[in-house]
Amino acid sequence: NANAWTKIKSLLLSMVKEPINSIMIVAILLLIFDVSYKTLPTLVTDIFDKTSAMMTPLILLFIGLAVQLKQSKKRIIVSLLFFRAGISILFSALLVAILGIHDHNLMLLALVVPLSSASFWPFAHISAFNLKEDRLEIAKEKRTFNMEFAVLILAFSLPFSSGLILGILSFGTFFANNLTMIYMGVLMIAIAVIPIFISKLSLRFSNTIAKN
Template sequence: MDATIQKTILFGIFIVIGFFLKRKFNSKAEIQGLKKIILNLALPATIFIALMGIDIDPGLVGFPLMALGINLLLFYIFPLILLLVGFKKDSSDYRTMRLMIPSLAPGLSCFPFISEILGQEYLAKAAMADLGNKVFVLIILYSIATQWYFKQTSNNNNKKEKGKLKTLLITLFSEPVTLLILVALALMTFGFSFETLPAIAQDTIQKLSLLMTPLVMIFIGLAVKIRKDQCIKLLSILIIRAGVVMLISAGVIWVMQISVREDILWMLAFSLSACSFWPYAHIAGISEKEKKELGKEKTFKSSTAINLLALSFPLSTLIIMTVMLNPDFMMIPSHIVAVAVACLGIGSVLVIWIRLKEIKGMRSNSKAIRFKWMDYKKV
């Protein structure tokens, strides 16, 4: 059996294990605990090993800018798409989606695939690219979220919010992943490699790294919670999002004349990452504040963000696995465009189905109102 297929099947088995373990996890806190182990231990260790195993290349500096470019393109492209799907402009759902859609969560979606299938060199590239994404989700999106909050609530507590922004900057540079990336880069600058570290440090980091892939796959299985409300609408948005990022990737590949299969695969896998948890954290914080001050959510809708995350992880995993299973097909830009158009087509069909269903529902409601009015007149 092909090694790629074998690894992909293995990922699927871990996801299924996670799905069947749901009953054993009685609270969200337990699942979040697993997520914290991944983000604070297994993932940093894996990225540290990846970075320490390669030579510093000035070209790596461009990867954070590439990721930031993807974030910004998604942020500015999707307002129109959201309106077409049926989200009302300036509604809480609309603002929630605008904040969530441009974010990327490579650590929980594409890093395991890149690590297992493409190797440590490409994981290092993805880790560097994620720095740009982190700037976007932690700083830029937080600034946007607070700006929208001020606009909705006419709150003038700017000093407090500036303090929170400063706290987020500190958070960015105190995250284990970011810290270990900086430490790894510093060590490599002074000529160190992973093999030159003390044996106990190597052994500890390697064993933590081994936890990442199975834990991430199990976490995805645990996190799958398909809800009926908004399911089709959110699914259509995510499929369209996949189509858009593949078009962006195809454009970059064509313009830069990238022909190495692994380079194309890691770029696609990274851009197809699931939506990040961080925008939800911003949304949840603002929503809690509004509930205390106003008694209800006004700027965002946290339930919409949760539903999107629940769908985003399994869908992104499925798409990334499909890409990885067909490396020769996906290395041709025209094929990527064809798959992107197919995604846009599927998403559009779902949107049309949603709109037709909404129109049918409106007609049914109007008929019911008319009949009630006729009954009232008879009385």
């Protein structure tokens, strides 16, 4: 019991230490005390606004410096992003159907929010893991996460998601339809899966010919 409590305590402390969780706790407390963004001092809001404006360029700069593009990995990542988008769109369609959403704006919101680009926070955790494994001198092949792959996902995810969301919104209310969402989701999954399937078939076929 003591060991379990220690683990729970450690988990809770690590959660509190997470910057995003701390921000969420502060935000909830502010909401409880009826403090809105507009009621905060100008100095505080200016700091938040300027920090927010700086984050995206900094992340893009980091990605640009860290990314090492390889053709084979590029194909995998593009397929993953299409598959993720397809699943997200189908999830949005399911959510719209369950909640009975009929307002076009809400439907579009439900559609585009899950299509947001991959978050930087998981990469921060991956980096923390990687640093610990560096100290332990663990070989790259045995590492928990692949840092290079994570950076590539971040690098591709932002333009992919931005382009997809802008494309959807530029069509007005065309995609604000549950059936259209389902078709689009299935199409995205097909785009992700079919090339891999064809590639495997062609590889198997070429191996068969080589054996004969």
